[in-house]
Amino acid sequence: MTTQPITRRTRRVLAGVGATALAVSLAGCGLDESSSVGNDVAGGGECGGLVATGDAIDPEGLTDVPVVVGSKDFDEQLVLGELTSQYLCLWGADNSTDLNTQGSTQARDKIIRGENDIMWEYTGTGWINYLGNEEPIFDPQEQYDAVKEADVENGVVWGPLSPFNNTYAFAVTEDFANENDVATHSDMAAYIDENPDSTVCVESEFANRPDGYPGFKQAYGITGGDEQSLGTGVVYTQTGNGNCDFGEIFTTDGRIAANNLVVLEDDEAFFPLYNGVPVTSVDYDEQNPEVLEALTPLAESLTTEVMQDLNTRISAEGQSPEQIASDYLVEAGFAEEG
Template identity: 25%
Template structure:
């Protein structure tokens, strides 16, 4: 609970922003789903066969896993809020349509005859008689859809739409139960609040509901219009991958740009998603800049037939060249530190067996019990390559999630783990990174990535961001990661202090 309270105190602004994003996505999705499903049910209430076909279609759509549906939508509508809303609407239409249709078609026939006997027109019959009687079923469908939307909306964080899912995913990735708890509890509270509000709305007359809906449309439209008018002359969007380190870097970019170019306003999108999502967002113009690593570029983003060398400069130049040729991207100068793979042991274990390099592991390979990330264990560039290059035959290997492996070595469940050279857990758990004495692992230097079109339009930004070229050592980044991830200090504060202390910021 102390950790939860500390995060709430230090990250209240970010939590409130994520909460606002979650509410916005949920309300928009629920409103659109109701706007589609309710009129459709009214139209088809006298067309039973067509209604059954629609129900079958919506039921089939509900069986598609959320992540698969998001993946299907990305090539067509990009990433961010739009595909998230579309996916949520698809899931929400079925319960609203089904309940509305059932409510309208299960009214007592005697009451139907009575309404006709009073000479009500079709419209008056619908508004004064059928919809009021069906309202409990309609509200029940909306409530079911609302619960479904709020729960599924947490996945929006995977494609850069933000929301409370950001904290849930960060909690899972970093094994931080406090973050996980904050995201999950707030989602549950949001569901209860929405459910209560829907219950209150259900007691209103159709006229008052219509006024309420119209007011919400006006408010949302007015706010969107104000945001578009109030935008500065130049608005730059910078995004980062999941985790503390990318957030530190993008805050540095923001501070440097806004200092050198006061007329520019920088918007940050931290924890925007994985590599493929971010790269797609850059290509489609959803974001303008994000930090990427040389090894990742050559292994994931471009077609590379050349063997990745171990010279950092040559690796960067090859990545820069291929990005320009294949994707019309501009890759700025890299920072000093490398966030590449490493192998680590506890300091006491290293001292006991005099371990300094990966080669030193060979002499005690029969006593090694490793905990590796599944990707590292399987990828040719990971453990299979290390095993072959160092002729290393480890006694046993267990695969586990990245954050869990550090807990495992801290609790002596394993004595060797893989990781990244700037992981804050190295400092937190007092680990020793073994030197890659055969230079097996490729270089992973970070640098700002942007499209050539953007770089040509704003050449002054290139000059500004290149101030970080050759700066930030591995020790510096490890310390900053520790402050953000373990001590829960604000990434913006940590980034600002580094820039000021190194005379990069006034």
């Protein structure tokens, strides 16, 4: 995979980065504090065994710039958090992580309060959940632009738009799909109408989100079904084992293939676009505008197919976020083993 060269504008911004270190206090509820990647690039060492390579990274571009990378509490977020931390380390940042914060709102609040500096958010989540809009925008760039413009008033700055779209859908086993001729969400609604005791498994947050199951049921006219709230990872295995007829999934999740699931088409286009974007606070961006600039090549490299692959490595193969991040940075041409 090739990376996008850094722009001349970015080089001008990065040229003005100072070398003054700021003190950072790491918020203490992340599971991965012990795996934080320390930066010793300025001292001639390496970041997690890697050194920067290619034109996309300036190893001195963020020298001593403090950054605490946060994340939510599911696999994709853990990979994105570790990937971002290691990537910024290659730029020379004074980086650390506070990953695995439970709940979207809690993770976002850490950014707003300045406890964490960077995390990955999703455009649909921002537009529907945080900004309170009911109608999504189905053009990725227009949805991003609308969220970015509106969320500044809440103290949040949205960085470079990534092409991967981690939206919601329901899935069934391949056997269930074939036996019951189910291929779309409308087919799912029709099946539940005929079989009101059919089991629909969702994770707890999705069960209460306006862009989650309550709105989905209204959009597709679902009134029956035995709704069960499970842990995110459990939904995949229970659906794959046949204990759930329908399971809520993320479309970039590696457990789809691992459990031989078939993703149903959202034929009424209910679910918003959930393109990934690194976000920060207005205060942090004003002090360190070069950080979001530096993240542009990484964000542009993360397609839906790439995220499906990275998520398979953590969710299905059991690899650690640290190893996945390190391997990807090498595969994508951002780094090489030192």
